[in-house]
Amino acid sequence: MTGAARATPQPIFAAEGFAKRFGETEVLKAAAVQARPGRVTVLLGRNGSGKSTLLRCALGLLRTETGSVLWRGRATLRPRISRMAPEGLFFVPDRGLAVPPQRVGPHFDSLRAAYPGVRKLEDWDPLNVAPFLGARIRQLSTGERRRVELTLALLRNPACLIADEPLTGLAPNYRSVVTRALRDAAQGGSAVLITGHEVECLMAIADEVVWIVAGGTRVLGPPEQAWAHPEFARQYLGRRRPLANPWGGSEPGLPGRESDRGEEGDGQGEAGRRVSGWVARAGRVWLPLAGSAAAVWFAVRVSVAMVGAAAGVSSSFEMRSSLPLVALCVLLTGIDHRRRGAARWFDNLGMGRGARVLIWGLTCLALEFLATAAAALLP
Known part of the structure; x- marks a missing residue:
């Protein structure tokens, strides 16, 4: 195996050849995106370019004219989140993950019951959602609700995390915590696939940038290549210029992530x-x-x-x-x-x-x- 092959792991999740039409409007045509273990992939594009549509098609939430998904080496034409979730996938939609009439606390109880190995909120609360445990989701502001949903995803520590617009509605201080946590999750082996418009924040943690334009996708490579891509810079970035990585090229991990994927034995038998x-x-x-x-x-x-x-x-x-x-x-x-x-x-x-x-x-x-x-x- 060559050094390049070792540096680029095989994708755990790959969506290929997706096309979607809403009436006479063709939103996607042969769009594709991949998520690789240990890497953060950022899907960028203008509003209405089809970022959310591509993710929803790839996860089986929208019917499509064509397209297939490769999940953990298995190809399928009918992907389902519920089938992939027990095997390590977690999807954070742009809105509507948490159940509005339900209180915040039962969401964490349900997550813990479904996946006993997840981290406990009392051990790690990066977005300070513990004060909301007694409140109902519909009582929270947009930013507070987003913090709850992202905390659920981070505590799950999935093998593949797909998040649509994860930074929307968050205050700048929480954006920095989330981006560092996403970078740290990738360093721990997770495949992270995210979308958004916060270019500087997302590019600072990205390993690979994918640009969705005119219904198709273009793999631009690492952020430095994306910044230098003339068409991407002209059509999407405008007069933007790259900013330095706020962590100086090394993203410090958050404490205790080594234990997220399992728990130490407590003397209780397997049965x-x-x-x-x-x-x-x-x-x-x-x-x-x-x-x-x-x-x-x-x-x-x-x-x-x-x-x-x-x-x-x-x-x-x-x-x-x-x-x-x-x-x-x-x-x-x-x-x-x-x-x-x-x-x-x-x-x-x-x-x-x-x-x-x-x-x-x-x-x-x-x-x-x-x-x-x-x-x-x-x-």
Whole structure:
């Protein structure tokens, strides 16, 4: 293996040949981007150039005309965040990762339950979000909400971190903390792929710059080559000139990152840790999903009972259409789940749409069975 091959690791995540059209407008045509372990890749482009669209297409959030994704050496035409998240991917969208009606604290509890090896907030709080733990996400300002979402991503310490506009809404002092943390994550072996318009901040930590223009992408190489690229400088940078790396070419690591990818043994056996992990996941991830379905089922059941009482129909009417009613409850739960903006968060916890529908359906079926059994026992 040559020295150049050793210096450039194989990508853990690669999106190739993506095209996307919105009506008559062609946003992407043969766009591509990669994320390599130990490197920070910055995707730059004007507003509306397709940066977010490319990421969403590559993560399966938007349907595309063409394109494929290579994840950990496996090619797929139908990528899903929920399938890649348990294997080390974490996606921070430009908005809407945290669930607005939910409090901040349960987000960290759910992350810990889904991935037991993550760092605890009480051990490392780089963006000072501990004061927000009791507040609901919708009560926070845009900058505070962004700090919570980025802290979740940094505590996860994923093998591949994809963040869309991570610095938007942050005060300058927190921008410097985030950029240093992203650089440090790459030094620890993570593949970091980010977008944004804060050129000086992002270029200071970048290993590779990709420019998206006219629906396609151009790999400009390291920042010094990107700054010197005449077309990039004229069309995107304008009269900007490169700034010196604020860390003098060496980015000091943040404390304790060596332990992020695992925990020291605490005397508990492997079987015990596995059982406790499943219990935590059930309580913090599965139970909230089941609870939302149970609330919808109860509301539907009460409505059916009221309609039956108003029409003078016997109580047996209430138990007659169990399966259609379960399907209705699952549909309404999905609509409520989407309304609350919870899909992206549960995707990152490894709970895809199919798993969520399964939990909702089983919950409603169990409640239907219990209600039917109780009605049969009552006089």
